[in-house]
Amino acid sequence: MTTTRTDRAPVAAPRVRRGGRTAWVGAGLAVVVVAVLGYLPFLTTRGTQVSLVGLFSLVVLGTMWNLLAGYGGMVSIGQQAYIGVGGYGLVYLASTVGVDPFLAVPVAAVVCALLAWPTSYLAFRLNGGYFAIGTWVIAEVVRLLVTQVDALGAGSGASLTGFAGIDPTYRIAYVYWMSLGIVVLVVGGVYLLMRSRLGLALTAIRDEPTAAGSLGIGVTRAKRVVYVVAAAGCGLAGAMIVANTLRVQPGSIFSVDYSAMMIFIVVIGGIGTIEGPVIGALVFYALQDTLADLGNWYLVVVGVVAIAVTLLAPKGLWGLTRGRVDLFPTGYRVG
Amino acid sequence: MSWVNAVVQGILLGGLYALVAAGLSLVFGVMRIVNLAHGVLAVLAAFGAYVLGDTLGLHPFLALLVVVPVMAAVGYGLQRGLLNRALGGGELAPLLVTFGLAIVLQNALLEAFSADSRRLDVGDLGTASIRLGDGLAIGVFPLLAAVVGVLVIAAIGQFLARTATGRAMRATSDDRDAAALMGIDGRHLYAVATAIALATVAIAGVFLGARSTFDPSAGGTTLIFAFEAVVIGGLGSLWGTLLGGVVLGVAQALGAAVDPAYGVLAGHVVFLVVLATRPRGLLPSAVTA
Numbered sequence: 001m002t003t004t005r006t007d008r009a010p011v012a013a014p015r016v017r018r019g020g021r022t023a024w025v026g027a028g029l030a031v032v033v034v035a036v037l038g039y040l041p042f043l044t045t046r047g048t049q050v051s052l053v054g055l056f057s058l059v060v061l062g063t064m065w066n067l068l069a070g071y072g073g074m075v076s077i078g079q080q081a082y083i084g085v086g087g088y089g090l091v092y093l094a095s096t097v098g099v100d101p102f103l104a105v106p107v108a109a110v111v112c113a114l115l116a117w118p119t120s121y122l123a124f125r126l127n128g129g130y131f132a133i134g135t136w137v138i139a140e141v142v143r144l145l146v147t148q149v150d151a152l153g154a155g156s157g158a159s160l161t162g163f164a165g166i167d168p169t170y171r172i173a174y175v176y177w178m179s180l181g182i183v184v185l186v187v188g189g190v191y192l193l194m195r196s197r198l199g200l201a202l203t204a205i206r207d208e209p210t211a212a213g214s215l216g217i218g219v220t221r222a223k224r225v226v227y228v229v230a231a232a233g234c235g236l237a238g239a240m241i242v243a244n245t246l247r248v249q250p251g252s253i254f255s256v257d258y259s260a261m262m263i264f265i266v267v268i269g270g271i272g273t274i275e276g277p278v279i280g281a282l283v284f285y286a287l288q289d290t291l292a293d294l295g296n297w298y299l300v301v302v303g304v305v306a307i308a309v310t311l312l313a314p315k316g317l318w319g320l321t322r323g324r325v326d327l328f329p330t331g332y333r334v335g
Numbered sequence: 336m337s338w339v340n341a342v343v344q345g346i347l348l349g350g351l352y353a354l355v356a357a358g359l360s361l362v363f364g365v366m367r368i369v370n371l372a373h374g375v376l377a378v379l380a381a382f383g384a385y386v387l388g389d390t391l392g393l394h395p396f397l398a399l400l401v402v403v404p405v406m407a408a409v410g411y412g413l414q415r416g417l418l419n420r421a422l423g424g425g426e427l428a429p430l431l432v433t434f435g436l437a438i439v440l441q442n443a444l445l446e447a448f449s450a451d452s453r454r455l456d457v458g459d460l461g462t463a464s465i466r467l468g469d470g471l472a473i474g475v476f477p478l479l480a481a482v483v484g485v486l487v488i489a490a491i492g493q494f495l496a497r498t499a500t501g502r503a504m505r506a507t508s509d510d511r512d513a514a515a516l517m518g519i520d521g522r523h524l525y526a527v528a529t530a531i532a533l534a535t536v537a538i539a540g541v542f543l544g545a546r547s548t549f550d551p552s553a554g555g556t557t558l559i560f561a562f563e564a565v566v567i568g569g570l571g572s573l574w575g576t577l578l579g580g581v582v583l584g585v586a587q588a589l590g591a592a593v594d595p596a597y598g599v600l601a602g603h604v605v606f607l608v609v610l611a612t613r614p615r616g617l618l619p620s621a622v623t624a
Contacts, residue, residue, distance in 0.1 A: 129369020303439035
């Protein structure tokens, strides 16, 4: 027993806060960028808008894959299952059932979530690399089943006819605004999700699943929520892609190349951050454009870059800021 | 009779699936990583044999004498240069690196050889068959491929059971840290395991390329079939993997007998049913590799 304890000077309680000044910069920047992008259809050509919707779909896909792998610790190479179901869902609902296409997009995403929930019970029987291939098999099964359905155009695919009667200029602008809205919803949604109790649980699971479980976190439940949310997000992206191109074809919408793109975007941008996939999508979009003449070599180049980043700079481009800039802070800082 | 025929064809095909799977599970057993480029590497070996046949006129069997050692050397170098580094980068890094490698190799093959389907020509052997009775004949080449598959799997089993290196691999599989304390050089051992895996996948790739057509994008399905054989048979058992390969081959052959479009799908369905009802596989085993 010591007597000095009561002599200690009172210490001020540490200040605990999220982010700091950069977070306000981030929020302000996000509002300005979205406002500018929202005004673009009045300034640019239809071609630019179609191209930008392609970029928006990359942002959504990267953000969803980052949610799965970067926050949920699940490497999936089968998200094309939900991209395809989202795309086909839009075409079926709009062209065959006659639902308004802009209503059909969220409905298609809900269909993806409803499909992902039971599927997760099968996929979660596998771990790590075997989980990855398992998700790929599930995507192949969905592709093969869709190819058998004549109502969906079987092997040759189907066209989106729900927009008939809308002037192309308006149609393209509406699809552009819808896609911009989906980007805001998805990136903002993941940000809010990661600031919630579930986000904290996911961070703990990513760092050490066994320890997280022993602290009373429902590990499987949290992962299942992530898997279902990511399926819905990929469904939105798929619907966006089809609304943009007006055509869906099983060989391309269910292509594993989508998984490759998602992984490269997240790895290059910075895994496990909100900003990373957005930056990765911008880089991938720029590379796709510059290397377009090289045919398939562009995937070779991007693949080599992704391998090099994984080995040499595992935190990606956003990691170069060394945590000094936090535009979308999800954690707390003391001090 | 066509049903019996389908079953026999499926069994023979299963031997080759199991051979691809053996390399996949050897690498997984030793270093706990799944090489997502495994299937593309089988296709790479088939293209190697194709180039040797096209330029030098080598028979695919003679080409094996070149392709197998080259692929083993590639495997050793790949592990030392790339994958050992990835192993230090946490759980995700090996998956990201091997998947990246798969995409790089597949698209490089696509640029080099175009998307055309090719087939390795084994001469008269490709059409020779043994008549077993009314309407039932076994192709000599599929039979040979299955026998080679079983022999290579048996050789891997003997290697793991009886040699010092095999023992070191089993020890590393059981407890990596304890094995390292006993003086086992993990980096070298991992590279040897990958070299063996790529040598076996090269054999499998050449036989698969001679059995049916292949193109640069065939790596994905090859990986998926090997993975399904592993899971159906049960993780960690070489003979389980052989059984898994045979079950998968028979399911595909029977599905294709109903309708050619159902072949691959029937294999996937059997895989999913096993995963749902017997997640530890048909022959669960505690034995490693």
